Amino acid sequence: MTDIGLKRLEFSLDAKSGVPYYKQIILQVEMAIADRRLGQGDQLPTVRSLAVDLQINPNTVARAYNELEIRGIVTTQQGTGTFISDKQIELDHVKREQMLTEITRAFITKANSYGFTIDELIDYLQEIGPEYER
Amino acid sequence: MTDIGLKRLEFSLDAKSGVPYYKQIILQVEMAIADRRLGQGDQLPTVRSLAVDLQINPNTVARAYNELEIRGIVTTQQGTGTFISDKQIELDHVKREQMLTEITRAFITKANSYGFTIDELIDYLQEIGPEYER
DNA sequence: ATTATTGTACTAATGGTTTAGTACAATAGG
DNA sequence: CCTATTGTACTAAACCATTAGTACAATAAT
Numbered sequence: 001m002t003d004i005g006l007k008r009l010e011f012s013l014d015a016k017s018g019v020p021y022y023k024q025i026i027l028q029v030e031m032a033i034a035d036r037r038l039g040q041g042d043q044l045p046t047v048r049s050l051a052v053d054l055q056i057n058p059n060t061v062a063r064a065y066n067e068l069e070i071r072g073i074v075t076t077q078q079g080t081g082t083f084i085s086d087k088q089i090e091l092d093h094v095k096r097e098q099m100l101t102e103i104t105r106a107f108i109t110k111a112n113s114y115g116f117t118i119d120e121l122i123d124y125l126q127e128i129g130p131e132y133e134r
Numbered sequence: 135m136t137d138i139g140l141k142r143l144e145f146s147l148d149a150k151s152g153v154p155y156y157k158q159i160i161l162q163v164e165m166a167i168a169d170r171r172l173g174q175g176d177q178l179p180t181v182r183s184l185a186v187d188l189q190i191n192p193n194t195v196a197r198a199y200n201e202l203e204i205r206g207i208v209t210t211q212q213g214t215g216t217f218i219s220d221k222q223i224e225l226d227h228v229k230r231e232q233m234l235t236e237i238t239r240a241f242i243t244k245a246n247s248y249g250f251t252i253d254e255l256i257d258y259l260q261e262i263g264p265e266y267e268r
Numbered sequence: 269a270t271t272a273t274t275g276t277a278c279t280a281a282t283g284g285t286t287t288a289g290t291a292c293a294a295t296a297g298g
Numbered sequence: 299c300c301t302a303t304t305g306t307a308c309t310a311a312a313c314c315a316t317t318a319g320t321a322c323a324a325t326a327a328t
Contacts, residue, residue: 020316030247047275057318062275073247078275079325099248104258107241108266113164113207114233118263122256124238129252132242154286181305191288196305212305213295 009037009045013054021056025064029073033084034132044074044082143171143179147188155190159198163207167218168266178208178216 009032013024032038044050047065051058065082068074075085111121143166147158166172178184181199185192199216202208209219245255 022316027243030243034243034246046273048273059276059319060317063316065275071248076275077325078323079273081274096249100245100250100254100258103241103244103248104255104262107237108259108262109161109164109168110237111234112168112266114205114237115230116234118259118266120234121238122259122263124234125242125252125256125259128238128242129256132246132252156286180303182303193289193306194287197286199305210305211295212293213303215304 011045011050011054013056021054021060022064022067025050025061026067029064029068033073038084040084040086042084044084046081145179145184145188147190155188155194156198156201159184159195160201163198163202167207172218174218174220176218178218180215 009028011025011028013021017024019027029038029044038044044065045053047058047061050061054061065074065076069076069082072085074082076082108118108121143162145159145162147155151158153161163172163178172178178199179187181192181195184195188195199208199210203210203216206219208216210216242252242255
């Protein structure tokens with residue numbers, strides 16, 4: 001197996017967390033993108049290799065990758081692998097807008113029910129924003 | 135049954151949505167709080183009456199109310215009813231801060247994986263903020 | 269072409285979630 | 299007290315989500 005330039009990603013599963021394995025994988029990919037350990041074009045571990053690594057069934061990894069693909073976050077090609085896609089190209093403007101609306105409203109509603117105001121949310125975002133800067 | 139001042143709340147369930155009934159109830163309460171149809175001290179429909187209304191089992195309503203109580207959003211008293219609690223009092227400052235961190239980070243991570251930057255999120259929040267103003 | 273590598277399909281087992289049935293317990297109010 | 303009203307406990311059935319087992323299919327590399 002030749003090294004095709006996979007970034008060193010440390011996946012790990014917590015069996016006791018109650019979070020399904022495939023969701024843990026999705027989360028870890030999302031987080032890796034968020035803090036730039038992964039970027040456009042980067043290859044994810046193959047379904048098999050990650051399955052062996054984590055000692056789970058290949059289908060479980062495949063399921064995670066599938067959901068990521070449905071969301072437009074990765075692209076998979078049989079025989080080649082799974083890669084981080086370029087969302088600015090993959091998602092058109094309208095869908096991007098819809099997505100932004102959807103996740104933001106869910107966030108506001110939840111925060112609101114805990115008594116947080118929009119202003120508090122904005123303040124906090126501005127405060128911790130630098131940690132996520134690109 | 136005397137009218138004890140229940141606000142007119144229109145609960146409704148979508149059986150086909152795939153979202154469990156009890157979660158739909160929780161969401162509708164959260165949304166009602168978010169846009170001020172419900173506020174501190176307001177009474178929710180009784181477990182029984184809402185169950186009859188929605189044609190589901192009382193335990194399903196009770197479960198929704200229980201989760202809301204665990205989250206500190208409502209207070210229930212047997213024989214009396216279930217009421218919106220005052221979260222600024224119920225949640226201490228530390229827990230409030232933890233909650234803010236938790237839900238905000240989840241929001242950022244998800245948004246980020248879709249290619250949204252913090253600045254976009256802040257802009258959008260400021261844009262739609264007025265709709266949620268108290 | 270042949271082989272190794274990649275993802276995929278289909279099935280079944282397990283286990284947890286969700287809901288309802290039924291009966292109970294606590295409080296309020298006369 | 300007594301009764302109506304409120305939430306609760308316990309059980310079981312149905313459902314669905316998750317994972318693994320196993321075999322297959324598509325592509326790449328030689």
